[in-house]
Amino acid sequence: MAPLVGVLALQGGFDAHLKMLRELGADVREVRVPADLEGLDGLVLPGGESTTMTLGIAREGLAEPLGEIVRTGIPVLGTCAGLIMLDRDHLGLMDIVAKRNAFGRQIRSFEADLDFPDLDAPVHAVFIRAPWIEEHGPGVEVLASVDGHPVAAREGAITVVAFHPELSGERRLHERFLDRVRTRVASR
Numbered sequence: 001m002a003p004l005v006g007v008l009a010l011q012g013g014f015d016a017h018l019k020m021l022r023e024l025g026a027d028v029r030e031v032r033v034p035a036d037l038e039g040l041d042g043l044v045l046p047g048g049e050s051t052t053m054t055l056g057i058a059r060e061g062l063a064e065p066l067g068e069i070v071r072t073g074i075p076v077l078g079t080c081a082g083l084i085m086l087d088r089d090h091l092g093l094m095d096i097v098a099k100r101n102a103f104g105r106q107i108r109s110f111e112a113d114l115d116f117p118d119l120d121a122p123v124h125a126v127f128i129r130a131p132w133i134e135e136h137g138p139g140v141e142v143l144a145s146v147d148g149h150p151v152a153a154r155e156g157a158i159t160v161v162a163f164h165p166e167l168s169g170e171r172r173l174h175e176r177f178l179d180r181v182r183t184r185v186a187s188r
């Protein structure tokens, strides 16, 4: 059976994630209210605008149920604003502090090729008013950096990237994420 992956769909770039996850064989569900979290095997927090997303999460009463399901250990992938949402100052689910618009407000967008530890060819990364990870705890493994600033990291089942793999045709991060989802489903 295909695993069921939820994508937070209050605001921002959730469509491209849904499309890529579908193409990779997952069943997908848009997450807008707490009931949408029920029975998910994995969760994606997309990019967008973190202030708007924070307001939406508060409005729908999603913070607590989101925290609950993430703490059960389901694989989570956060991109850009999704990285910000997971940090200590927002949902508090990952031991990182994100710095918003870290590359400067005037730099709306740039692209870079990043080496990842477990991928043999570099990841082509599209950054859009991206954050970086300003601080992180000892349990966080940094996967990639730009000019010495972490832009991809992992802690337990949570992986975050400051860029948009779903916009550059980069499928490997979603593939790895789905591998972890499938492994966890199979071990239940």
Ligand code: GLN
Pocket (backbone or CB within 6 Å): 046, 047, 048, 049, 050, 051, 079, 080, 081, 082, 084, 100, 101, 128, 129, 130, 131
């Ligand atoms: N700058 C946005 C924020 O601070 C994030 C940008 C993005 O998700 N592409 O919320």
